[in-house]
Amino acid sequence: MEHLFTNIAQILTSWMVSLGLPPIWADLILLIGQWTIIVVIVTLNVIVLVWLERKISGFIQERLGPNRLGPFGAFQTIADAMKLLTKEDIIPSQADRWIFMTAPMLFIVIAVMLYAVLPLGQGMEVVDLNVGLFYFISLGSLSTICLLMAGWGSNNKWSLLGAMRSVAQMISYEIPLAFSLLGVVMLAGSLNLSEIVTAQNRYWFILLQPVAFLTYFIAATAELNRGPFDMPEAEQELTAGAYTEYTGMRWALFFLAEYTNLVAVSALAATLFFGGGQGPWLPSWLWIIIKTYLIMLVFMWMKWTFPRIRMDHLMSFSWKVLIPVSLANILITGLGIEFFRGMGW
Amino acid sequence: MIETETYTINIGPQHPSTHGGLHVEAIMDGEEVKDAIVHVGYVHRSVEKIAESRTYAQFVPYASRLDYLASHLPTLGYVQAVEKLAGIIVPERAEYIRVIVSELSRIASHMIFVGSLAIDLGATTGMVYCFRDRERIMDMFEMSSGQRMIASYMRLGGISADLPESFYPAVESFINDLPGMIAEYHGLISGNEILQERCKDVGILSAQDAVAYGVTGPNLRASGVDYDLRRDDPYGIYPRFEFRVPTGQNGDSWDRFMVRIEEMEQSGRIIKQALRDMPSGEIQAKVPRILKPEKGREVYHRVESSKGELGFHLVSDGSDKPYRVHVRAPSFINLMVLPLICRGGKLQDVITNIATLDPVLGESDR
Amino acid sequence: MIGKGLLKGLGITLKHGVEKPKTIQYPEQRPYLQERFRGCLEFDYKNCIVCGMCTKACPNNVLSFETAPIEGSKKKRLVSYTIDLQYCMFCNLCVEACPTNTLFFVHDFELSTYRRDEIKKVYIPPALTQVDAGGGQAELIPQDALEPDREAEAEAKRLKQLQAMKTALSKGGQKVLAKYVDTEEDAAVLANLLQADEKKRDKMAALIVDDKEKARKVAQAFVAKERKTQAGGEEK
Numbered sequence: 047m048e049h050l051f052t053n054i055a056q057i058l059t060s061w062m063v064s065l066g067l068p069p070i071w072a073d074l075i076l077l078i079g080q081w082t083i084i085v086v087i088v089t090l091n092v093i094v095l096v097w098l099e100r101k102i103s104g105f106i107q108e109r110l111g112p113n114r115l116g117p118f119g120a121f122q123t124i125a126d127a128m129k130l131l132t133k134e135d136i137i138p139s140q141a142d143r144w145i146f147m148t149a150p151m152l153f154i155v156i157a158v159m160l161y162a163v164l165p166l167g168q169g170m171e172v173v174d175l176n177v178g179l180f181y182f183i184s185l186g187s188l189s190t191i192c193l194l195m196a197g198w199g200s201n202n203k204w205s206l207l208g209a210m211r212s213v214a215q216m217i218s219y220e221i222p223l224a225f226s227l228l229g230v231v232m233l234a235g236s237l238n239l240s241e242i243v244t245a246q247n248r249y250w251f252i253l254l255q256p257v258a259f260l261t262y263f264i265a266a267t268a269e270l271n272r273g274p275f276d277m278p279e280a281e282q283e284l285t286a287g288a289y290t291e292y293t294g295m296r297w298a299l300f301f302l303a304e305y306t307n308l309v310a311v312s313a314l315a316a317t318l319f320f321g322g323g324q325g326p327w328l329p330s331w332l333w334i335i336i337k338t339y340l341i342m343l344v345f346m347w348m349k350w351t352f353p354r355i356r357m358d359h360l361m362s363f364s365w366k367v368l369i370p371v372s373l374a375n376i377l378i379t380g381l382g383i384e385f386f387r388g389m390g391w
Numbered sequence: 392m393i394e395t396e397t398y399t400i401n402i403g404p405q406h407p408s409t410h411g412g413l414h415v416e417a418i419m420d421g422e423e424v425k426d427a428i429v430h431v432g433y434v435h436r437s438v439e440k441i442a443e444s445r446t447y448a449q450f451v452p453y454a455s456r457l458d459y460l461a462s463h464l465p466t467l468g469y470v471q472a473v474e475k476l477a478g479i480i481v482p483e484r485a486e487y488i489r490v491i492v493s494e495l496s497r498i499a500s501h502m503i504f505v506g507s508l509a510i511d512l513g514a515t516t517g518m519v520y521c522f523r524d525r526e527r528i529m530d531m532f533e534m535s536s537g538q539r540m541i542a543s544y545m546r547l548g549g550i551s552a553d554l555p556e557s558f559y560p561a562v563e564s565f566i567n568d569l570p571g572m573i574a575e576y577h578g579l580i581s582g583n584e585i586l587q588e589r590c591k592d593v594g595i596l597s598a599q600d601a602v603a604y605g606v607t608g609p610n611l612r613a614s615g616v617d618y619d620l621r622r623d624d625p626y627g628i629y630p631r632f633e634f635r636v637p638t639g640q641n642g643d644s645w646d647r648f649m650v651r652i653e654e655m656e657q658s659g660r661i662i663k664q665a666l667r668d669m670p671s672g673e674i675q676a677k678v679p680r681i682l683k684p685e686k687g688r689e690v691y692h693r694v695e696s697s698k699g700e701l702g703f704h705l706v707s708d709g710s711d712k713p714y715r716v717h718v719r720a721p722s723f724i725n726l727m728v729l730p731l732i733c734r735g736g737k738l739q740d741v742i743t744n745i746a747t748l749d750p751v752l753g754e755s756d757r
Numbered sequence: 758m759i760g761k762g763l764l765k766g767l768g769i770t771l772k773h774g775v776e777k778p779k780t781i782q783y784p785e786q787r788p789y790l791q792e793r794f795r796g797c798l799e800f801d802y803k804n805c806i807v808c809g810m811c812t813k814a815c816p817n818n819v820l821s822f823e824t825a826p827i828e829g830s831k832k833k834r835l836v837s838y839t840i841d842l843q844y845c846m847f848c849n850l851c852v853e854a855c856p857t858n859t860l861f862f863v864h865d866f867e868l869s870t871y872r873r874d875e876i877k878k879v880y881i882p883p884a885l886t887q888v889d890a891g892g893g894q895a896e897l898i899p900q901d902a903l904e905p906d907r908e909a910e911a912e913a914k915r916l917k918q919l920q921a922m923k924t925a926l927s928k929g930g931q932k933v934l935a936k937y938v939d940t941e942e943d944a945a946v947l948a949n950l951l952q953a954d955e956k957k958r959d960k961m962a963a964l965i966v967d968d969k970e971k972a973r974k975v976a977q978a979f980v981a982k983e984r985k986t987q988a989g990g991e992e993k
C-alpha cells in the first residue's frame with residue numbers, strides 16, 4: 047500500500063521504455079499524466095470540500111445542511127457546478143475586458159501550481175525542488191495580483207475596494223507567514239519539503255515550534271481570505287468585494303481557486319508541522335490526506351464562528367503582533383539550536 | 392504631494408447589510424468615511440394616508456405593519472391613542488395581556504438586533520442562534536393571535552382573543568430559559584474580542600447630540616440619558632411594574648449593544664410580574680361598532696417601542712375615519728444621526744453603526 | 758487574556774455542532790400549527806345571511822358578494838361570494854365581524870399560485886330548486902340540501918360496517934365466517950386464526966365488507982394454509 051502510487055509510476059515508466067521510447071519522453075509523459083491527475087483531483091476535491099463546508103456550517107447552526115440530492119446531499123455541489131457552468135457569462139460593458147477575463151484563469155493556474163512541490167506521500171511530489179518552500183511562498187504571493195486584476199478590471203468601486211484591501215492584507219501577512227516558516231527551515235536545515243518531512247522523524251515540529259504554527263495558521267487564514275479575515279470578499283460590507291461583477295464559471299473559478307488554496311495551505315501545514323505522511327499503520331499518502339482534512343476542518347470551524355475583523359485592526363495586528371512574534375520566534379529558535387549544538391546533541 | 396480625491400459609494404438600497412431599502416451615500420477617502428448622506432423612502436407605503444381612508448378599527452392591522460419586527464408595539468401605540476381619543480377604558484386583564492405580548496415583542500426585536508449585528512459583522516452563526524430563540528416567541532404569538540410576525544392581536548378597547556391555556560407554560564419556560572440564551576449570546580457574540588474591537592469606540596454619539604437630534608430608545612439610553620417612557624411618561628399599567636432602565640456611558644456601538652441585551656432581561660422581569668399579577672375577567676371593553684370620536688379632538692400618544700419613542704398623532708373630524716394620522720417613527724429620527732456618527736470612521740464602521748442604530752425601514756419610511 | 762472569548766465562542770459552536778439539528782424538513786415533515794393559526798380564509802355559503810358585515814369590516818376590500826332578490830320576500834339570496842386573497846392581510850377582522858361564523862380560517866398555508874387570478878376564490882352556491890314548502894307555497898332551496906352527499910354517506914356507512922365486522926371477528930364470529938368456507942370445521946379453524954392474528958383479521962373484515970367474492974377465496978386460502986401448518990406441526 048505504502049508505495050502504491052510510486053510503484054504504478056515506475057511500472058508505467060518501465061513499460062513505456064520497453065516500448066522503445068527514450069526515457070526522457072517517458073518521464074515527460076508521466077509528468078503530464080501526473081499534472082492531469084492533480085488537476086482532476088483538485089477539482090473533485092473542491093466539490094467534496096464545498097459540500098463539507100456546507101455540512102459543517104449546517105451542523106454548527108443546528109441545521110442539516112444539504113441533504114436532498116444524493117446520499118447526505120453529496121451531489122448538491124455537482125448540481126451547483128452544473129448550474130454555474132450553464133449560467134450566462136456577463137462581462138460588464140465598462141469593464142477592462144482582458145484583465146477581467148484573465149484574472150480568474152490566472153488565479154486558478156497559480157493555485158494548482160502550488161501542488162507541484164507538495165509531497166502527497168513518501169516520494170510522491172511531482173517535482174522534488176530543493177527550494178520547494180521558497181517556490182511555494184513566492185507563488186502564493188502571486189495570487190494578490192489576480193485579485194487586484196479582478197478588482198481593477200471590474201471597474202466597480204466595491205470590487206476595487208476589495209482588491210485594494212486584498213493587496214494590503216496579503217502583502218502584510220506574507221511577511222509573518224514566511225517568518226513563521228523560517229523556524230521550521232532552521233530546524234530542518236533545508237528548504238526541500240521532503241527533507242523537512244524526514245527531519246520530523248523524531249519530533250513533529252508542532253512540538254518544537256508551537257508559536258510558529260500559531261502565526262502560520264493566522265497568517266495563512268489571512269492569505270486564504272477566509273473568515274475572520276475575508277476582507278476582499280466581505281459579503282456584508284462589499285457585497286462580494288473583488289468578485290462582485292463575476293458570474294457563472296468565472297466566479298466559480300475564483301471559488302475553485304480559493305478552496306484549492308485552502309487545501310494547499312493545509313497540506314503545507316501538515317507537512318511542516320505535523321510530520322507530513324508520517325504515522326503508524328496507514329500508508330503515508332492516506333496520513334497526509336487525513337491531516338490535511340483535519341486542519342481544514344479547523345479553518346471552517348473558525349470561519350463559521352468568528353466575526354470579521356476590521357481592516358485597520360487587521361493591518362496593525364499583522365505589523366504590531368504577528369511580525370514581532372514571528373521574529374522573536376526565529377531568534378529563540380536560533381538560540382535554541384546553538385544551545386543544543388553546544389550541548390553536543 | 393500625492394493628489395488624492397474622494398469618491399462616492401452607494402451603500403444600498405440593495406445591499407446585504409442595510410436591513411431593507413436603506414440607501415447611504417458614503418463619501419469616502421480610501422477606507423475612511425468623510426461624510427454620509429442617508430436616503431430613505433424606498434419602503435414608503437403611505438401608511439398615514441391609508442389611515443385617513445380606513446375606519447379607526449380597520450387601521451389596526453396596518454399599524455402592526457409599521458415595525459414588523461415587534462408588531463405588537465406599534466399596535467399598542469395606535470390602539471391606546473384611539474382609546475385616549477374616544478375615552479375607552481380597557482379591562483384589566485386585557486391590559487396585562489397587552490403588556491406581556493408587547494414585552495415579548497421587545498425581546499424578539501432585540502434578538503433580531505443581536506443577530507443582525509452578528510451577521511453584519513460577519514459572524515453568521517450568531518444570527519442563526521438568535522433567530523432560533525426568537526422562534527419560540529413567534530410560536531407564542533401564533534398561539535395567542537394566530538399569526539407569527541404581524542399579529543394584529545390588539546383591538547380598540549381590548550384584545551381579539553384571550554390567551555390560550557398552552558400559552559402560559561410556553562411563556563414561563565421561555566422566561567426561565569432567557570438567561571441561558573443571553574449567556575450564550577455573551578459567549579458567542581459579545582464575548583468575542585474581534586466583535587468588541589469592532590464595536591467599542593465606534594460611532595460615538597454624545598448625550599448632547601442624541602438629545603439635539605431627538606434620538607430616543609435604547610440608542611439614547613446608550614448615550615447615558617436615562618429616559619424611558621415606560622417609566623417617565625407611563626402608559627397603560629406600566630407604573631405597576633418594577634424594572635430597571637439600563638443606560639450606557641459612551642454612546643458607542645458597544646453600549647448600544649449592551650443596553651439592548653440588558654433590556655431583554657428587564658423585559659423578562661416585567662413579563663414575570665405581569666404573569667403573577669394577572670387578574671381574570673373581561674378582555675374586551677364595549678366599543679361601538681362604528682366609532683365616531685368627538686369632532687375636533689386631537690391626541691398625541693407615545694409608547695416606548697423597541698426602537699424608541701413611537702408616537703401617534705390622531706385628529707378626529709367627527710366621522711368614523713380619522714382626519715389625520717401622523718406617526719412619529721423612532722427609526723426615522725434615529726437614522727438621521729448616522730452621518731454624524733459615521734464621519735471619520737471606516738467603511739466597516741458604517742455597517743456596524745447601521746446595525747447598532749437598529750432601524751426598521753418599514754417604520755422609518757412608513 | 759486575549760483569545761479567551763474566541764475560544765469560548767469556538768466551544769459554543771462545537772457544542773451546537775454535535776447537537777441534533779432543529780430543522781423541520783418541510784414538505785415531508787409538516788410544521789406544527791397552533792390551533793388559532795390563520796392560514797387560508799374560507800367561506801361556507803350555507804350559513805351566510807348576506808348581512809354585509811364582513812365587507813364593511815375588511816380594510817382592504819378583499820371580500821365582495823353579489824345578491825339577487827328572492828321573489829316574494831324581503832330577504833336576498835347570495836349569487837356569488839368572492840374572496841380575493843391576494844389583498845388579504847389575514848387580520849381576522851372579517852371573521853370577528855361575521856355573526857354566523859360563515860367566514861373562518863383554516864390551517865392550509867400553501868397559498869401560492871402561478872397566476873394572479875388563480876388566488877381569487879369565488880364561491881357560487883349550487884343552483885336552487887323549487888320545492889313545495891307546504892300550504893301551496895313554493896320555496897327555493899339549494900340543490901344539495903335535497904340531495905345529501907351520497908358519497909360521503911356511503912363512506913361513513915362502510916366505515917361503520919367495517920368497525921362492526923372487526924369487533925365481531927375479534928370475538929369469534931364463526932357464523933359469519935361459515936358463509937365463506939365450505940364446512941363448519943373450516944369456519945372454526947378460521948375463526949381461531951383470525952382471533953389470534955390482528956393483521957389477517959383486519960384484512961378479512963375489509964374484504965367481507967367490500968368484496969364478498971374475494972373474501973371467499975382469501976378465507977379458503979387462509980384455512981388451507983392454516984391446516985398445512987397444523988399438520989406440519991403434528992408431524993414434527
Ligand code: SF4
Nearest residue numbers: 815845846848849851
Ligand atoms: S382577514 Fe382582514 S384583510 Fe383578509 S378578508 Fe378578512 S378583514 Fe379583509
Ligand code: SF4
Nearest residue numbers: 805806808809811855
Ligand atoms: S358577515 Fe358573515 S353572514 Fe354576513 S355577509 Fe359576511 S359572511 Fe355572510
